[in-house]
Structure formats: C-alpha cells, structure tokens
Amino acid sequence: MENPAGLIPAARWQKALFVLPAFLLTFFIVIFPTVFGILVSFTSWTRTGTTLDGPGSGFVLFRLGDMVRDISEAIRSTWNGIDNFRRMAGDDAFRTALKNNLIFAFIGVPLQYLVALGLALLLNQQIRARKFYRVVFLLPFMISPIAIGWMIGKAMFDARFGPFARIARELDITLAFYDTGFKAVSWLIVISAWYAIPFVMVMLLAGLQAMPGEIFEAAKIDGAGRWRTFVVMTFRLLLPVSLTAVILRIIFEFKLIDIIYVVTGGGPGDASQTLSLYIYKDGYLSGNIGYATALAEVFLIFVIVVISLLLVTVGRKIRSLY
Amino acid sequence: MGGNAVASSFDPQPFRRRTNRRSIVKAAGAAAAASTLGLGTPLLRRAHAQESVKDQILAIPGPGAGAPSEADIERVGELSLNTDKQGAFEGQTVVFQGLSNAGFHVNVFRPISRAWEEATGATIEWIEVTQADSYPRMSQAFATGNVEFDIIEGSGGWEGEMLGGGYCVPMPDSVLNAPEYDYDDIVPYLQSPTRTWDGVTYGASVDGDMHHFNYRKDVFASEDLAAEWASSGGEGDFAPPTTWQQVQAYSQFFQGKTDPDGLPTYGILDPLARSGGVGTYFFFSRASSYAKHPDDPAFFFDPETMQSKINSPAFVRALQDMIDAIPGAPPDQQNADLLKTLGDFLAGTGTMAHWWADIGANEYASDQSVVQDKVGFSILPGSPDVYNYGTGEWDTIEGNNFAPYLAFLGWGLYVTTAGEERGVSEAAWDLVKHLSSKDISLWMNVYPSGMNPSRESHFNAADWTAGGYPEADAQEYLDSIADSYNHPNRIVDLRIPGQGEYWIAAEDEWTRAISGELSPQEAMDNAAARWEEITDRYGRDAQRELYTASL
C-alpha cells in the first residue's frame, strides 16, 4: 500500500496533537540519560568517590535544577578526557563481551529464525486443534526472563539434579553445562532462543496469513513442486516480515541481560558476558560509573551502527520499520 | 500515587489477626492476648516468671517439628517482647533494609517484629535485597543521598562506608545498657573493633561470622574408602584433613569413588562463580594459612606502604589450589556460587566445604537437610609452611600454621542518620533492641535464620538440644567456632572504606584464572593493581591509618 502520509489535511496544532504527547514523554525520560551518558563517559566518576546530595525538597523543577548543578560539579571534578576510551582498547573483558554480543545476535538470531519459520509453516497448515498449538507455542514468550533463567538455566540444566542428569547417569556420562565459555554461551543461546522463538513465529505466521491464497493455487496449477512453490513464492513474499523480525530480534538480543545474569553471571570468568551485563556489573555493582558509562556509549554507538548498516543494506526489502 | 489506599484493600488484615489470635491462645493466654489488643500489659515475662522466656522460646517449635512456621516465629517475638514503649510510636513508619527472605533474615525478622509493631503502634516497611545486591544497593543509596532506610542490616566489613562515611548514628545508652541486650555477653571481637568507629559503638550484632571447615564424618569413617586410600598410596591415615595440602590430596582421591550411601563422592566445594564479590571470602579462606604469618598481624596489605599483598606467592598458591581442585568437584562447579555450594553440601554432594557456620546451623534444624549426623567441624585447615612477606621465603611452622578467617564480621543492625532526620530513630533503636536481644538472638541461632553465634551465651551446647541438635555434635560445632574467634593467629576481616569494592575487584580477577583466561599470577597481579587504584582513590594515607589501627 502506498504511504498515505499527507493525504489528510490538518492544521499544524492538530498534527502536533497526535505526535507531541508521545514525543514529549519519550524526550523527558530519555534526554537526561543521553546528555548524562555523553558527558560522564569522559570522567573517572566512581560511586564512592563522588557523592550527590540526594533528593532535595521543594518544587520538582528546583530539585531538578539542583541535580543538574550537582552533577555538573561532579563531572567537572572527575573529568579525565579520553582515558576511559584508551583503557577500553586494552580491556579484554570488553572485547570478550563485544564478541559474545555478536555471537548472540548473528548466530543466535538466525537459529531462532529457522526454527520459528518451521513452526510458522506448521501452524499455517490445515491442522486439527490449531488454536491449541498456537497458544501453547506462544507460552515461552510469556514467562519472565528472570524466571526462565532460574527455572531452566539453573534448575533444569543442573548437572547433578536436573532431568538431564538422570538420563546422563543412566548412560554413565558426566554432564556439565557451563564449565567452559563455549558451552556456557551455547546453552545461553539455546535458552534465549526458547524464549524468543514464539515472537518470531507469531510475526512470520502473521506474514503467512497475510499472503493471498491464490498464489499457491496458481503455483499448483502450473505444476510447480511444493518445494519450488515454497522457496520461490513463500520465502520471497515472507522476506519483508522475516527481515523485520530478524532485525527486531537482533536489537533485543543486543540488550540481552537478565537471562545471562541469572544463569552464568557472565562466567566462567568473563567468558559468557555480554556488554549489557558488563556495563551493569561494572557500573551498578562495582560503582565505576565513569568507565561503565563510557562502555555504554560505545555500546550504543556500536548497536546503532550495526542496526543502521542492516537497515541500509536490506532496508528496501523490509517491512517499513521506520 | 494513591498507591496506599489501594494497598490497604489488598492487605490481608483478617488473615493476620486470625493467625495472631490462634498463636496467642496456644501460647500464653490472657496476658498475651491483652497486650496484642493494646490494653497495655507491659512485660509478658512477668506472666511466666516460673518458666524463663529463653526456655519457652527454645521449645518453639521443638525437635522434629520441622522448620518453624510463621506463627511460631511470631510467638517467639511475642514472648520475648520487652518494651516500655507501649503505643509510643503510633503512626511512625520505620523502614528496614535487610536480606531477602528465602526463609531467613527478613523473613524471620518480620514475624518476630510483629508483636513489637502492635505494642508500639509503629509500622515497619521492609526493603528486601539479595545478598549479591545488598552492598551495591547500600553504596548507591549513600552515593546519591537516597537513604530511604532507617535501619540497615549490614556487614561489619561495610563499616568503613556506613560509619566512616557518617551515615549512621551511635547506639544510645538505652540500648547499650539494656539488660535484655546484654552488651557484655557479645563476643569480644564484635564488641570492638567491629560495630564501632573511633571508639564509639554504632551497630547491634545479630550475627557472628567466620569460615570454618565442614567435612562428612561418615565418608571419613568409611572403611572401604580407607582401604582404597591406603592401597592408592595415600599419605597418612584416612582421616579428616587438617591442612590444605591434605584437602587437595583428598579432592584428587575422591574422584570416581562412592560414599557409604552409594552416591559419588566429590572433593572440596569451592564456590567458583562470581557473586557480587562474596566469592572472595572463600578465596581468602583458601589463602588464610598460606598468607597469615603468625609474626605478622597484616593479611591484606603491607601496613607500611598500604601495598596489597594479594599477588604474593601465598595467594597465587591458594588460587592454584582452587584450580587444581576443580576435577574433584561436582560437574559445573565453575558455575556454582555460594548458595549452590551450601545447597549441594546439605544435599549430600561434596565431602568438604569451607563455609560460614550455616551448614551446621542447618544440619539438624532445617527440614531441608539430608546430612543429619554426618557433618564434622573444625577450624579452617592449616599448612606446614607459611609465606613470609618480609623475607619472601616460605617458613616452615612446627605443627602447621593455622589462621582462622573471621570472614564478613557478621550482620549487624545500624540506624541511619537519615532515619534520625526523619525523627524515627527512637523507634528504630527500640526495634533494634528487640531484634538483637539476648533471647531472640539465641533462638535465631538454634533455628535456621541465617544468624550464627555472636554472644558468649550462644556457646552453651545444652541449649542447642532444644532445636534437635545432639549435645556432642553441638559442642563440636560450637568449639570450632569459638576456636576460630579466639585463635591467636586469626584474621579479622577488612573493615576499611571500600571493602566491598576491593572484594568485587578481587573476585573479577581470580575468577578469570578459574576460567583459564589468565594465569593465577596474572590474575592476582591485575587484582593487586585494581586494589592500588581503590586505595589511591580513598587516599593511601587515610586507608593506611585505618588499616594499621585495625591490626
């Protein structure tokens, strides 16, 4: 469908009325963290080194004014130029985290896509009790990642007491899920896929249902084989929604933190740590606010670059994401 | 937000009242009932003069009754309540930040405080944090001036920040001199230096801490295993280890063996996963007898230069030991944090563990344990040689070097200056007095609560039989704790500012050696470098002064 933008004439204030509330709310929440992030990433601010005065009293705007003054003072007194970025260049933990992020995004997500595509195709068949399957297959997406981490990552994948341990014991194998970095990352990919597949599946299912049925009929009459029909017609028609789903998943996979935090805590060592987790641990747990903020800024730029590259290269083909 | 109005409609008041009434009728009768109804009968203990409060509460729930229920704990709080502040804090809200439930800490404090709430008219709001979150959350609250809590359950190790930073108020005489608090009963190291700053007492101890050594008596009594040990060329008799070298040898030996119950045996359980810095306590108890020289009071730093000692050969050797013990540990030990380790040991996995006194506290009294009657206790293992930091040599010590580690220094309750500014410090201290009173403290030790011996009166083994502990076992358990507390070569844990940061930095690095990213020496060199940074940030001279004073 053609983009109908501009087809409805309206006064300036009316147009503003539609977009402004969402814009202002987002702006109010996001502007401070953004400015804070850019400035603080050039400081050596540590939690115990620089303290703030805390919630003042009086009208909220005055309090926010106080906060801005407090923070500017803190930034000025801890300014250390590009030291943080120099340190990052030699930081092995940062490099491992970056590598893991890329693995989660570019190995984990295609995996999710393949399984989800298979499931969507299954669910699009003429099957009995379709509604039942659709609801059940959606379930993993409804569970809190934190609960998934504990219940699956810890309790189910327990090398001694989990259900697989029993089978392994019968077979006289010693099970270990997270004793090496490779295994830890692999299992985390599996757990996060279990959680994410339903989301991709639903999007693909929507894509399949939106397809005009005549295409398949026409293909049949032409005598084209099923496989050809699938590849040529379905896959091509599904491409926009596929790419959209994949890009959305890559964005979410970049932000992945709770499952990893619970299941391995990034371990053994740093081996399964992602940037989100590293930032959280270094900034929130260890209190290295300056360095963690610098990490966050680099991470943000990195994500934006990757996503923009994806949008530029495949952007034409995808469902209008923006 | 009008959240409160909605909250009250969800508040299951009828439920709570009913529980109380039932427990009251069971417990004590009219006097108790009157006090709950707010009629102002001041001291419950008067009504039961014939039987001491201590004996009464220790019988709740009694041996074989399983873990105490919510109503049981409420009754304990009810029976031991001794406040002259009837209705004095009507309308006040005291905010308490403590460790989240899992059946312990806040989940015990909360029901124990209920009678106090009803008697004084105050309301308590609880902020529950996990152990890994507890230090950062406190530190963040201080750093941003957002101190919501009036009482904080904190570690002795955090006192540099809490007390040195001026965030807490000294303990008033009304608590310090209260007979039911009985200050003189508290074990010496928790009277001072712990809980004090500049000679002034701030915190009330509810817990005492050290790492001691737990081992499976039944495994070390197995004749089959003893025979195998002898035939495999094991050195010495097959007996509970007393040195870390023996611990290492047994960890190797136990691989592929089975215990008397037919389950696979594993060696020592080191918690090897990161847990917000808490894992470092276990690393330090591994290093205790290698690094703590009897002639040198300093364990963590060189008191002259405030250089950290943690990359010295003693600590590197301890880290190497931990790596060497991995093959003898249960699978996935690299991903086991301290909680997993505790659960595993109580479930019969692993033959040796260095832990706080909680294993013993849970052995009998918790209905979650399968190791009743199977656990032996001693002070932390020693070593025939100890590293001499001054000469750079390993000195041989006749009869082995032992250095019990008073890790963490126990949970204490502290009242914040923010609480004082909000005008609730009187109520807060009255609550602290209730929670840390002698009777309640004993009860919390005997039953699983997360609290370990912190008073001389806790070391009376006869009291422990009330909770189902055989007296001989209790004696052995208590002796190992007392011997740790009183050992001439003990290591009193660090309590200078930044303790939490030092621990997290160390944990970040030593875990990298566990995963093989770094060699033990590299890892500890990194850790030492990070310690120098932290020391410089707080001021080397200031830190040195505080550290020297603590020795």
Added chain:
Amino acid sequence: MHNPKWLQITTYALLAFWLVIALFPLYWMITLSFKNLVLITTGPFFFPWIDYSPVTLGWSDLFESGQRNRFLTAMRNSLICAIGSGLLSLVLGSMAGYGLSRFSYKVGIWRNRDISFFFLSQLILPPAAVILPLYILFVESGLYDTLFGLTLLYTVVGLPIVIWIMRDQFNSLPVELEQAALVDGHSALGAFLKIATPIAAPGMVAAFILVVIFSWNEYLFSAVLTSRTSYTLPQLVATQVSSQGVKFWTMAAVGTATVAPLLVIAIMLERYIVRGLTAGAVK
C-alpha cells in the same frame, strides 16, 4: 489444501515434538513448585505421586507466610504497571502512529521518517546503559519507587513497538473514509477516533498485549528503581535467594503464578496478536 499422508504425519510429529520442547520446562517449573530441597537434590523426579510424593511447601510459603502480603502487593503492582503502561502507550502510540501515517510533518529538518526513527531508536537503547542516570532522575523528580514512575518508563519502552505496529495498521487502511468524514465536518481527531480506530482494533490489541507482556516481565528497571512499595513480580522471583540458599520451590510457585494471568490473556486474545501483526507484513 490436500496434503499427502506422509506430510500430515510429519506435520503432527513435528508439532508434537515442539509441544514437548515448549511445555516441558513449564512442566518442570510446576513440578518444582511441589518439591522441597530434599526432593530436588535426591532426584531428579519427574512424576508426582508416581516417583515422588508432592509437597506444597512452595505454595504455602507463598500464600501462608509473611510473603503473602508481599506477593499480593507485587501482583497488584505488576497489574497496575502492565495494564497502565499498555493503555498509555496504546493511546499515545496509536495517535503518533496515525499522525505519522496520515499527516506530513516538517519540523526543521525533521520529517516523518526522522520522527519515526527517533521513536525506533528508543528501542535500541540498552537498559543497562541508562539505569544509573534514570535512578538519579527518578530520585530527584520523586518518581523513584512509585508505580507512576515505573508505568511512565514502561510506556516509553513500549511506545516504539506500538507506533510501529499502529503506523503499519493505519497505512494499510483506506484513507477515503476519513477524508469523507472530514468533508462531513469532523476534525482530524474525530476522524481518527470515529473512523480509523475501530478498524485498526486488531493491531491495537496486538500492540497492547506485547507491551503488557514486556512490562509484566521486566526485571532490571524494576529492581533498581523501586524498593519498598512498588516492586513487581519478577523481583519476587529474584528475591527467593538469600545467604542460605535458593528456594526453588517458592520461586517456581511465584513463576507459575506469574505466568497464569498471561496464559488467560493468551487464550483469549491469541488470534488478535497474529491478525494485528498482519498489516504491512507482505508488500
């Protein structure tokens, strides 16, 4: 369509296989909620009453102990935040989506695409990167530990998805009806409310559900930005951990109780999710 026999068999076999994969972890969670430490660590046991006798420790811990209050409060908080942020982001996001679909904007150098990208870019923002400044901002502006603050934050996080779905939804609707309404004397707002929204309802339901699921399960923001009154259910899951071990049974009970309301939503509204996402799915 008439599928050959072998394809039907394969289809059902694969469906059954995935049924096991999707359901077993949930089944395991539910069995865990009926175990205690001894049953967990002497196991694994699979079938209640067959290879072990279930205990209700986890559930009694949740409903009969001091946690009862805490659980009910968390449930109420989660409901308020999830539904509140779902509705708020739906209202704001539908309006923005409609605006971006129907009007052409030009604010300085910003056009429709740029405004859309501004919203989308909020999706990219990793929570870990903003958690600390948000903490400070929330403390100073009095939003800390309030359901209002948490709801606003979840609304902002949910907005990009809502705007994206709704814009596609409106793009796929014929514009003529609204034009006719304008001719009849309706304002743009009137055309939006009376003509466009009713037709776009499936998309709105889908967007609403996605935001509710996200807000319901979000942990990081809730853990850092709330403390004594506004905690949500995922925090209750995470705090079944203490210095004395992990209470898997209670955690499993909380987890099960947390999924239950969403399960009801899934059964009732599942078809709308798919239908709501079809708009714009295929070009």
